[in-house]
Amino acid sequence: MSPNPEIVPFDMNRAEAFADTIGEILNAGAVASMMSLGHRLGLFDVLGNLPPATSDAIAGRAALSERYVREWLAVMVMGGIVTYDPDGQTYALPAEHAACLTREAPLGNLAVYAQAVAMIGQMQDALLERFETGEGLAYGDYPHFHDFMAEDSGQTVTAQLFDTILPLADGIGERLETGIDVLDAGCARGTALLALAQRFPNSRFAGYDLCEDAIAHATDAARAAGLTNLRFETRDLTGYDEKNRFDFITSFDAVHDQKDPQALIESLHGALRPGGLYLMQDIGGSARLENNTDFPMAALLYAISCMHCMPVSLGQGGLGLGTMWGWETAQTMLGKAGFKDVKRHVLPHDPMNVWFVARA
Numbered sequence: 555m556s557p558n559p560e561i562v563p564f565d566m567n568r569a570e571a572f573a574d575t576i577g578e579i580l581n582a583g584a585v586a587s588m589m590s591l592g593h594r595l596g597l598f599d600v601l602g603n604l605p606p607a608t609s610d611a612i613a614g615r616a617a618l619s620e621r622y623v624r625e626w627l628a629v630m631v632m633g634g635i636v637t638y639d640p641d642g643q644t645y646a647l648p649a650e651h652a653a654c655l656t657r658e659a660p661l662g663n664l665a666v667y668a669q670a671v672a673m674i675g676q677m678q679d680a681l682l683e684r685f686e687t688g689e690g691l692a693y694g695d696y697p698h699f700h701d702f703m704a705e706d707s708g709q710t711v712t713a714q715l716f717d718t719i720l721p722l723a724d725g726i727g728e729r730l731e732t733g734i735d736v737l738d739a740g741c742a743r744g745t746a747l748l749a750l751a752q753r754f755p756n757s758r759f760a761g762y763d764l765c766e767d768a769i770a771h772a773t774d775a776a777r778a779a780g781l782t783n784l785r786f787e788t789r790d791l792t793g794y795d796e797k798n799r800f801d802f803i804t805s806f807d808a809v810h811d812q813k814d815p816q817a818l819i820e821s822l823h824g825a826l827r828p829g830g831l832y833l834m835q836d837i838g839g840s841a842r843l844e845n846n847t848d849f850p851m852a853a854l855l856y857a858i859s860c861m862h863c864m865p866v867s868l869g870q871g872g873l874g875l876g877t878m879w880g881w882e883t884a885q886t887m888l889g890k891a892g893f894k895d896v897k898r899h900v901l902p903h904d905p906m907n908v909w910f911v912a913r914a
């Protein structure tokens with residue numbers, strides 16, 4: 555549409571600045587998508603463990619094709635991620651960059667989230683169709699979803715479980731030592747439960763999830779670890795109805811993309827014994843769009859919502875609340891379900907999520 559000069563005078567400087575911004579966005583998107591590839595190929599880990607090296611040496615260490623690796627390195631150099639010395643034709647990942655891009659990254663591995671950007675591209679054709687029909691998608695439609703999810707929760711949940719997360723639930727450490735029944739709802743590959751079951755042998759742990767492949771992975775891991783106090787079950791939590799069965803229930807990033815989050819929260823309330831605790835991690839954005847402009851990685855979160863969280867809920871015939879359903883919505887739902895003493899926390903290591911602790 556051409557601008558109407560009588561209403562708003564066309565500002566050429568503004569238009570040119572905006573075109574520059576779009577150029578930066580295109581560059582950043584390309585770098586993010588290629589970062590995903592580098593992460594999955596282990597290239598950042600190789601670079602993080604090498605002094606400045608030629609593309610030959612890097613490809614050799616990674617057991618990959620030199621020509622492809624050299625082209626990928628060019629993207630990383632243009633993106634300001636890898637440095638290049640033209641004299642020796644060597645590439646290096648500065649230690650400060652490795653600190654948030656490798657599997658041992660002390661600041662958390664942000665390359666994990668680049669996989670979400672790549673996934674948006676992978677899902678583009680399916681989404682084109684869904685925009686027309688309004689239909690949803692199934693978890694199985696997403697390649698590598700559970701790999702991505704396990705890496706995400708591995709660093710935001712499992713790695714912080716004992717020092718940061720469990721202390722949010724008053725007295726739960728002692729009760730777990732003594733021996734209680736615990737459920738993780740929407741556990742996927744169950745990395746948090748595996749760690750809990752190992753640490754607290756007197757307690758009994760259950761993990762339920764819709765996805766058979768994730769549960770098979772979790773079951774194999776429990777068997778390999780020799781854990782007898784942990785069971786995993788493929789289970790659709792829609793209409794879930796077990797009464798007074800657990801003392802402690804957790805859900806990690808597993809409520810907003812359910813078919814009916816309110817019904818799930820109510821059923822979890824019913825599954826808790828009197829005085830039982832619910833620990834719920836979910837995305838911490840606001841329900842109001844205008845409140846999210848400064849929320850960390852808000853555009854990425856809305857994109858993940860549009861690409862995944864909303865369609866998987868719609869695909870179950872659900873409400874499709876989306877990733878940014880809002881902490882206000884979650885808090886209201888907890889109250890409506892009958893939870894008491896609802897406390898909300900935001901943890902420094904995980905600014906994108908909100909943590910609720912509530913009593914049945």
Ligand SMILES: C[S@@+](CC[C@H](N)C(=O)[O-])C[C@H]1O[C@@H](n2cnc3c(N)ncnc32)[C@H](O)[C@@H]1O
Pocket residue numbers: 693703704707711739740741742743762763764765768789790791792805806807808811812813870
């Ligand atoms: C975003 S993932 C989080 C997985 C896991 N808690 C983690 O932190 O890695 C959401 C999980 O909820 C599960 N889920 C979604 N709808 C479900 C349903 N109706 N019944 C059981 N699980 C469901 C999905 O299969 C998926 O594993």
